[in-house]
Amino acid sequence: MSEQVLRGGRAGVARARSAVTAVFFVTGAGLGVWAAYIPLLKAGLALNDAELGLVLLGMGVGAIASMPLAGFLAHRFGPTRITAVAAPIYAVALALPPFAPSQPLLAGCAFLIGLSIGVCDIAMNAHAGAVERAYGRPIMSSIHAFFSIGGLVGGAGAAGLIALGVGAAAGMPLAALLLAGVAGVAAFGLALPEPEAFGEGPAFRLPNAAVVGLGALALCSFICEGAMMEWSAVFLRDAAGAPLAAAASGYAAFSATMTLGRLFGDRILERLGAALTVGISGAIAAFALLVVVVAPNAWIAYGGLALAGLGFANVVPALFSAAGRVPGVAPAAALSMIATVGYAGGLAGPPAIGFVAHAFGLRVAFLILVAAAAIVALGARSALSPPAGPRRG
Structure with a gap:
């Protein structure tokens, strides 16, 4: 680590790196769980491919819609606070889809998951960038790797539950509880030993x-x-x-x-x-x-x-x-x-x-x-x- 890290506290910066890496894992794992249970959710509501497509579109639209707001919130309150709040909310949102009684409400659940993952994505990447600047050397790729690892673990774990006969109504809330717990623990380690520099310039502006x-x-x-x-x-x-x-x-x-x-x-x-x-x-x-x-x-x-x-x-x-x-x-x-x-x-x-x-x-x-x-x-x-x-x- 650089001298900047030594001044800021080596242990604190390393802890923040581990914490934000855990959030990336949670985010990827949640998507893995969601993807594994999509066939059961489709079958449970007897959806056709077009109806399922609208559900999946709802998640993407929710994520894109929330990202500009996420940038403002992270700039205004700091990415540490927004990550600490958004990650558990995202995990909890994963428990909702099995209880949607209709296709529009399932699409609404997917939209809520998209909203929360959009905020979490911007905040956790902004926080990871702050940690990287504290380190003074590239660390972003290895942090992103745990998003992919989370997706593999979440998908495999959900597939294992399905093989054991655990349906979406039990499996998704169980996964949500576990991931919310990991996100909650990670939230306590996110803070850097020195306040993050939020950067110059307004939260909203035209791109240069x-x-x-x-x-x-x-x-x-x-x-x-x-x-x-x-x-x-x-x-x-x-x-x-x-x-x-x-x-x-x-x-x-x-x-x-x-x-x-x-x-x-x-x-x-x-x-x-x-x-x-x-x-x-x-x-x-x-x-x-x-x-x-x-x-x-x-x-x-x-x-x-x-x-x-x-x-x-x-x-x-x-x-x-x-x-x-x-x-x-x-x-x-x-x-x-x-x-x-x-x-x-x-x-x-x-x-x-x-x-x-x-x-x-x-x-x-x-x-x-x-x-x-x-x-x-x-x-x-x-x-x-x-x-x-x-x-x-």
Whole structure:
């Protein structure tokens, strides 16, 4: 750690890092639980695919709608306080969906989860940025890795409960209770030993050129990540001819390599800097997705998806970290603008792939993702060069 950390208290900063890492885990685990129980929620209300789609859309709309407000709240009251409040609320909200008696009320529950996760996402990333600045070296990637690990643990744990016959009405409240407990304990360790600098500038403002550049890269990255979640299994099955079991594990491969890349990402970012790391990452992702598009068989496509996970692993952590260093813009305000644009891309990307695939086929549609990754590679230097680039401790 840097001398800044020594002045602020090494143990206190390390405790804050552990606490915010736990919040990232809780957030990812909650989404894993939600995803695992979606089929049971659908069956319980006898929803068709279109009705379920509106439920899922409700969560995305809630998250995007809350992010600008989250930026204001984090700027006004500090990300520590907002994270400490938002994380337990998000966990508790996960208990509500099984008790919704109709599709509109289930969509309302999903909207509430989206609202809470949107606030939590901005606040916890702003807090993680403050912890990173206290450390004086990159730590954002390893913190983000625990979001992915949480998703794997939450999904696997919920799947285990379902296999034991534990339905949504018992399983989701149980998971909510456990995650709320973890979030509550973490809240006591979030505070940094010195007050956080909330940053200069108003909480609401028009984005400057630096924010626009970072937002454009976030948009491209989230478009690709959203498409991987929704379309990787379909691509492997319908375009590459993979067996059903192998196709279903395509996104798992993407997620696993992304998690691995983030665990080692801090060292890479410290050695290469954000601009070069993101540029190389985008190039790897573009190449990997091109391999997927032209793959002559399912196994090569599967390998391309895994390589794409490595490529995208450290893009978003680097962008969110850079948001806290945009000159003249409050860190939470910059982060909320960049995250809102990014998550909008994650929401819009999968439907866009569907429309293009319907007209021209999945392989042509996936060329959109190749282009998006290439934009990340080509735009990294201008978007992440100093003064928005990394500072070394």
